[in-house]
Amino acid sequence: MRRYNLADMEISYTLTRDDYIEGFKAFRARTAYSRWVNRISRVCFALLVAIALFLSFMGHDKSLRNLFPLWALLAFWVYIIWGCPYYVAHKMMKGSPSAPLVHTLDISESGLSSRTSVSESRFTWDVFMGWTEVEGVFSLFPSPISYYPVPKRAMTDDQRNEFRTLLQAKVSPRKYK
Numbered sequence: 001m002r003r004y005n006l007a008d009m010e011i012s013y014t015l016t017r018d019d020y021i022e023g024f025k026a027f028r029a030r031t032a033y034s035r036w037v038n039r040i041s042r043v044c045f046a047l048l049v050a051i052a053l054f055l056s057f058m059g060h061d062k063s064l065r066n067l068f069p070l071w072a073l074l075a076f077w078v079y080i081i082w083g084c085p086y087y088v089a090h091k092m093m094k095g096s097p098s099a100p101l102v103h104t105l106d107i108s109e110s111g112l113s114s115r116t117s118v119s120e121s122r123f124t125w126d127v128f129m130g131w132t133e134v135e136g137v138f139s140l141f142p143s144p145i146s147y148y149p150v151p152k153r154a155m156t157d158d159q160r161n162e163f164r165t166l167l168q169a170k171v172s173p174r175k176y177k
Helices: 017-028 032-058 064-095 157-170
Strands: 009-014 102-108 111-115 120-124 130-133 137-143 146-151
Touching: 009 157, 017 064, 017 137, 017 146, 032 064, 137 157
Parallel strands: none
Antiparallel strands: 009 102, 102 111, 111 120, 130 137, 137 146
């Protein structure tokens, strides 16, 4: 495997809605606790769907007045579990003036330097509380409530491997408070 001089590793990309969606899903799965909460909520959702269907077809009072709150709760739950990542991605793309711009990311032993035509940011590795990798992005967590997606499509296979190795060495997982 070819070793990159990380001081010179530079990638350029434009963030897409899918990058934000994948980053948000990775953000939701960043800790064992959040993964278990997600699993339990899906099981509870399935049980609630079964109860709602049973009450709708077999219950003694099938009136809309009695079943509406249950079906409204299920609709809200569907939004929270499956719709929220799309909503967040939409808000990020529409609400951030720099989101659709070309991003240039310089990766080095000391950290990341990101720039667009309207902004410039520098992060040392110490600022990141953790990271995770999903199919299309590396998702970095600078705080317990935010994520920074880095799309894999902007990197070669060797760059991905080198970046993964650097993240493993430089970003130590910390407890979220």
